[in-house]
Amino acid sequence: MRGHAKHYLIESGPTLALVSELVMLRHKAAKEILEKVRALGGVNFRVDPNGAVTALWFAGKPPKGYCKPDRAGGHQPRKGSKAEAAIRALPRLPDVDRAVQKALGIPDSLSTEGPDACSSSSGLIGLFPNPVGIAYYHPEGPYLLWTPDVEFYKARALEVSPGCTITHPSPDWELDTSGLREVLKEEWDLLVARHKQSKSAAQKGGN
Numbered sequence: 001m002r003g004h005a006k007h008y009l010i011e012s013g014p015t016l017a018l019v020s021e022l023v024m025l026r027h028k029a030a031k032e033i034l035e036k037v038r039a040l041g042g043v044n045f046r047v048d049p050n051g052a053v054t055a056l057w058f059a060g061k062p063p064k065g066y067c068k069p070d071r072a073g074g075h076q077p078r079k080g081s082k083a084e085a086a087i088r089a090l091p092r093l094p095d096v097d098r099a100v101q102k103a104l105g106i107p108d109s110l111s112t113e114g115p116d117a118c119s120s121s122s123g124l125i126g127l128f129p130n131p132v133g134i135a136y137y138h139p140e141g142p143y144l145l146w147t148p149d150v151e152f153y154k155a156r157a158l159e160v161s162p163g164c165t166i167t168h169p170s171p172d173w174e175l176d177t178s179g180l181r182e183v184l185k186e187e188w189d190l191l192v193a194r195h196k197q198s199k200s201a202a203q204k205g206g207n
Contacts, residue, residue, distance in 0.1 A: 003127040004149040007188055009142065013179025018103055019134055019143050022096045027139055029093050036090055040083075046074050049129070051093035100145065101132040106175065108132060110153050111168040112161060121161070122168070125153040135188070142195060144188050147175060 010016045033053065037045045041063050042056035055074030056066070065083030066075040077083035101108065108131040111122040125131060126148030135144045150173070154166055183191075 003125070003131070004152045005127050005131075005146045006149050007183050007185050008145045008147070008177065008180040009183050009188065009191070010145055011179055011181055015100075015104065015145070015176075015179050016143070019096070019100060019145075020139075020141070022094065022099050023134075023137050023143075024139055026094050026096055026137055029091060033090055033093070040086055045090075046072070047093050051095055053087050053090045053092075056087070096137065097130060097133045100134055104175065105173075106132045106147050107150060107169040107173065108148060109168065110150075110157060110166065112157050112164040113167050114161060114164045121157075125150070136192065142191060144183075145180065150175075 010019055033045060037043075037053070037056055040056065041058060043059050044057040045053050046055045046057075048054050055070065055076045056062070057074055058066075062069075062075045063083065065078050065081035067078055069075055077087045100106075108124060108126055109122060110125050111120070113120045127133075127146065131148050133146050135146070150169060157166060158164065
């Protein structure tokens with residue numbers, strides 16, 4: 001993903017409570033979807049960025065109405081088939097990233113206004129295609145929040161268009177970082193690796 005972002009480890013406070021609740025709701029929804037998928041003969045499923053189920057995996061030959069497997073082994077329903085209707089009837093996974101972005105009021109675009117209308121502009125900021133996000137969706141955490149580096153984009157906008165006024169986000173916008181600790185992306189990658197390693201060791205020790 002290209003773009004400029006800031007990364008925060010969510011350690012405590014209202015943001016941790018919010019993310020923990022959202023992740024738990026997502027896991028609950030995933031279990032409910034999996035139960036319905038199994039009722040259709042599937043063993044796993046895939047969702048699109050909006051949380052809608054798009055393909056199923058089967059232990060053996062798929063039921064009537066499904067296409068040949070894609071490169072990942074998933075079967076998409078044929079258009080106009082009963083299988084497609086069944087897939088569309090499945091619930092969606094809640095969008096944790098969007099919910100957090102809305103709750104914290106994190107901007108994903110920047111608008112400027114110049115001396116005349118022709119010099120005004122607006123564009124997306126942050127990492128593409130997810131300028132705001134949470135990693136990773138495990139009930140026990142740890143959780144990382146990434147956001148656009150708003151100050152970087154403001155500075156660049158003023159450098160590219162001297163004399164312009166930034167109209168969005170508002171000049172006084174600032175992320176509430178209570179309970180958050182800014183970290184380097186590399187520090188987060190190392191933390192996740194250690195967490196997975198400890199989980200794997202604990203599972204092996206329990207066998």
